[in-house]
Amino acid sequence: MAELIDELAALAAMDKPTLGDRWAKLTGRPIPKASAQMLRLAVAYELQSKAGRGLPRTIRQRLDQVASGKTITQDLRPGMRLAREYGGKLHVVAIGETGEIIWNERQWRSLSEVARAITGTRWSGPAFFGLKKKVRAA
Numbered sequence: 001m002a003e004l005i006d007e008l009a010a011l012a013a014m015d016k017p018t019l020g021d022r023w024a025k026l027t028g029r030p031i032p033k034a035s036a037q038m039l040r041l042a043v044a045y046e047l048q049s050k051a052g053r054g055l056p057r058t059i060r061q062r063l064d065q066v067a068s069g070k071t072i073t074q075d076l077r078p079g080m081r082l083a084r085e086y087g088g089k090l091h092v093v094a095i096g097e098t099g100e101i102i103w104n105e106r107q108w109r110s111l112s113e114v115a116r117a118i119t120g121t122r123w124s125g126p127a128f129f130g131l132k133k134k135v136r137a138a
Contacts (some may be wrong), residue, residue: 004048007047007102007108008044008047008048011040011043011044014041015036016035016036016039016052017085019039019043020039022043023042023043023046026046026047027045027046027080061090070134070135071132071133071134071135072132072133073132073133074100074126074131074132074133075133076095076131077099078096078098079095079097080094080100081093081094082084082096082131084129084130085116086119091103091114091118093111093114093129101113105118110125110128111125111131112124113127115128
């Protein structure tokens with residue numbers, strides 16, 4: 001923790017090129033076009049995020065999806081029922097009260113796992129069940 005505090009304190013003295021280098025080393029992504037103050041905040045956030053093991057995978061995926069602007073995925077909600085006809089058969093998936101995914105009286109880890117079981121091929125579960133939609137251009 002003391003190391004993180006020292007790293008955060010050192011950011012105050014860094015100029016924009018140094019902050020940019022720190023950003024690139026920390027994230028592996030291109031340096032954003034932002035003021036030194038914004039870049040300082042972004043680097044501080046990344047340092048803190050890494051120290052706390054980062055954001056949950058689902059949040060990172062949602063942020064990446066929003067940033068790309070190509071698709072949007074509807075969240076699963078307890079009590080939701082998803083239906084899809086495939087191979088001449090209607091397949092219904094229920095979302096339990098604690099978010100569990102139930103299909104054919106069995107609990108599954110993900111919608112993609114269910115879609116794979118139905119089709120025999122790798123599918124995005126949210127896309128297969130119509131939860132993932134392409135964003136229309138404005």
